[in-house]
Amino acid sequence: MALSHRLEFRQTQSLVMTPQLMQAIKLLQLSNLDLAAYVDAELERNPLLDRAEAGEAEGEAAAAPAAAADPVEGDWLEADMDPSRGALEERLGTGLENVFPDERPPDPVAAPAAIEQPAGSDPYVSSWSNVGAGGREGGGEADFESFVAADISLADHLEAQLMLAVADPVRRLIGQFLIDMVDDAGYLIGSLDEVAEKLAAPREDVEAVLAILQTFEPSGVCARNLRECLAIQLKERDRLDPAMAALLDHLELLARRDLAGLRRICAVDDEDLAGMIAEIRALTPKPGLAFGSTPIQPVVPDVLLRTGTDGAWIIELNPDTLPRVLVNQSYYARVSRTARKDVDKTFLADALQTANWLTRSLEQRAKTILKVASEIVRQQDSFFALGVQYLRPLNLKIIADAIGMHESTVSRVTANKYIATSRGVFELKYFFTASIASAEGGEAHSAEAVRHRIRQMIDAEAPEDILSDDTIVQRLREAGVDIARRTVAKYREAMRIASSVDRRRQKARRA
Known part of the structure; x- marks a missing residue:
C-alpha cells in the first residue's frame, strides 16, 4: 500500500465548552451566599446591570432609567450649556465652595443658630429623629451596629499579654511565632524543634517562652495536648498531686469508664476517684474557643415546602435567595449613540x-432547582408525610431520568442547596441514600431509614437488656431488612453510639 498525502472533508459533531457555558454550569453548584457574592461582583463590573429591589417589577425598573435617560430641556449635561460658574451653581442648586471637603472654604462659615428644643424636653439629650446612620443628620434610623465592639481574637489577647510579660525583643519574637501556631481551640500545633530551627534559637529559649505563654489567660492555653491542657489548669488550682497526675496519664481509661483500673493505678478509693473525676469535668478542654469565635451562619433554604389546603405539596423558591438583576437597555441605547471608538463599542x-447571559442563566438556574426539588418531593412523598423511617432509596439517575437531565446536572443542582419542610431544613443531597436489600425480596430499604431504626432500638433498650450488634441484626432481619453485622457496627459508630459493653457500663452507673 503506497503512502500519499491527500485532503479530506469530514463532518462531525462535538460539544464545545464556551466560557459562558462553563460559567453557567458553575452557577448551578453555587450556594446562595456564593451566588450573591458573584452577582455583586458582576454589578460592580458591568455598568448595564441594575439591581431590582424586592417587589419591583421589571417594567418599573426599566422605566425609571429610561425617563432619566431621555434628554429634557434644560439638562445640565447638554453640550451647549453655559459652562460658567454661576450657571453651574444655578443648575445644581448648590454652591461650589465646599464641593471637595479637603479644600478650605474661601469665606469663614457662620456659626449655626441655636437649636430650638421642644417644650418639656431635656436639653442634654440629643434628638435621634434627624440623625441617620453614622451619626449624620438627614433622617433614617440610627445604625446601632456601628457602636458594637469587635470581638477580640485569641491571638490578639495573647499578644497583649506577651507585650506585658516579656521585655526581651528576642523572646518576644519567639513568643509571637508560637502564638501564630496556636489554633482556635487554644492548642499549640507544631514541633518546638522546628520552631528552634526556623528561628535559629536554642530550644531552651523556645521552651522557656512557651512556659511563659502557658501562664496566660485563658487557663490551659498553648498546651500541646489534652493532658498538658488539663495539667496547666489543675496546677493553677494547686490540685496537681501524684494521684491526679496518674489519672491524667491514663485518660483513655477514663474515656472507657474503667474505674477499677483507675482506682488501682491512682491508689485511691471510690470516693476520692469520684472527686477527682468531678474536678476533671469542671475543667475546660478547649480554652481558646472563648475568644474570637466565628459566628455560625444560619442555613438559608433555597426551596420552601408547605402543605396546601387540598393536602397537596406546594413547592416554591425562596425569594430571599434569588438575586434580582435587570439589564438597563435604555442606558445602553443612550451610551451607544455617543460611542465613537471601536474599543468603546466593543466594550458596550x-x-x-454578559448582562443578557447572566439574567438568562439566573432564570434557568432557578427553574432547574425548582424542577429537581419537585421531583425529589414526589419521590420522597412518604418521608415528608410520615417520617424518616419511610425514606426511600434514591440516586441521581432516577431523578435525572424523570426530568430529562444529565446526572451531573442533578448533582450540581443538589450541591449546597437546602429545602425547608415541616420536619426541618435538609440538604437536597440528604434524600439520596444507598439501598439495602429486603430480606423477603420486597422493596429495598433506605440506608438512612435503617440507621434511624437502629437508633430507635438502642434508645428504647432497657439497662438489663442491652442489645448487641448481633441482636440488632436479628431484629432487623425479622423486620425484613437484610443487613450484615459489620454494616450495623459501621452505622452505629457513624452515629457515635457506644458499643453494647460501654452502654451497659454507662446505664449501670446511672442506675
Whole structure:
C-alpha cells in the first residue's frame, strides 16, 4: 500500500465548552451566599446591570432609567450649556465652595443658630429623629451596629499579654511565632524543634517562652495536648498531686469508664476517684474557643415546602435567595449613540451580552432547582408525610431520568442547596441514600431509614437488656431488612453510639 498525502472533508459533531457555558454550569453548584457574592461582583463590573429591589417589577425598573435617560430641556449635561460658574451653581442648586471637603472654604462659615428644643424636653439629650446612620443628620434610623465592639481574637489577647510579660525583643519574637501556631481551640500545633530551627534559637529559649505563654489567660492555653491542657489548669488550682497526675496519664481509661483500673493505678478509693473525676469535668478542654469565635451562619433554604389546603405539596423558591438583576437597555441605547471608538463599542457590546447571559442563566438556574426539588418531593412523598423511617432509596439517575437531565446536572443542582419542610431544613443531597436489600425480596430499604431504626432500638433498650450488634441484626432481619453485622457496627459508630459493653457500663452507673 503506497503512502500519499491527500485532503479530506469530514463532518462531525462535538460539544464545545464556551466560557459562558462553563460559567453557567458553575452557577448551578453555587450556594446562595456564593451566588450573591458573584452577582455583586458582576454589578460592580458591568455598568448595564441594575439591581431590582424586592417587589419591583421589571417594567418599573426599566422605566425609571429610561425617563432619566431621555434628554429634557434644560439638562445640565447638554453640550451647549453655559459652562460658567454661576450657571453651574444655578443648575445644581448648590454652591461650589465646599464641593471637595479637603479644600478650605474661601469665606469663614457662620456659626449655626441655636437649636430650638421642644417644650418639656431635656436639653442634654440629643434628638435621634434627624440623625441617620453614622451619626449624620438627614433622617433614617440610627445604625446601632456601628457602636458594637469587635470581638477580640485569641491571638490578639495573647499578644497583649506577651507585650506585658516579656521585655526581651528576642523572646518576644519567639513568643509571637508560637502564638501564630496556636489554633482556635487554644492548642499549640507544631514541633518546638522546628520552631528552634526556623528561628535559629536554642530550644531552651523556645521552651522557656512557651512556659511563659502557658501562664496566660485563658487557663490551659498553648498546651500541646489534652493532658498538658488539663495539667496547666489543675496546677493553677494547686490540685496537681501524684494521684491526679496518674489519672491524667491514663485518660483513655477514663474515656472507657474503667474505674477499677483507675482506682488501682491512682491508689485511691471510690470516693476520692469520684472527686477527682468531678474536678476533671469542671475543667475546660478547649480554652481558646472563648475568644474570637466565628459566628455560625444560619442555613438559608433555597426551596420552601408547605402543605396546601387540598393536602397537596406546594413547592416554591425562596425569594430571599434569588438575586434580582435587570439589564438597563435604555442606558445602553443612550451610551451607544455617543460611542465613537471601536474599543468603546466593543466594550458596550460585551457588557450587553454578559448582562443578557447572566439574567438568562439566573432564570434557568432557578427553574432547574425548582424542577429537581419537585421531583425529589414526589419521590420522597412518604418521608415528608410520615417520617424518616419511610425514606426511600434514591440516586441521581432516577431523578435525572424523570426530568430529562444529565446526572451531573442533578448533582450540581443538589450541591449546597437546602429545602425547608415541616420536619426541618435538609440538604437536597440528604434524600439520596444507598439501598439495602429486603430480606423477603420486597422493596429495598433506605440506608438512612435503617440507621434511624437502629437508633430507635438502642434508645428504647432497657439497662438489663442491652442489645448487641448481633441482636440488632436479628431484629432487623425479622423486620425484613437484610443487613450484615459489620454494616450495623459501621452505622452505629457513624452515629457515635457506644458499643453494647460501654452502654451497659454507662446505664449501670446511672442506675
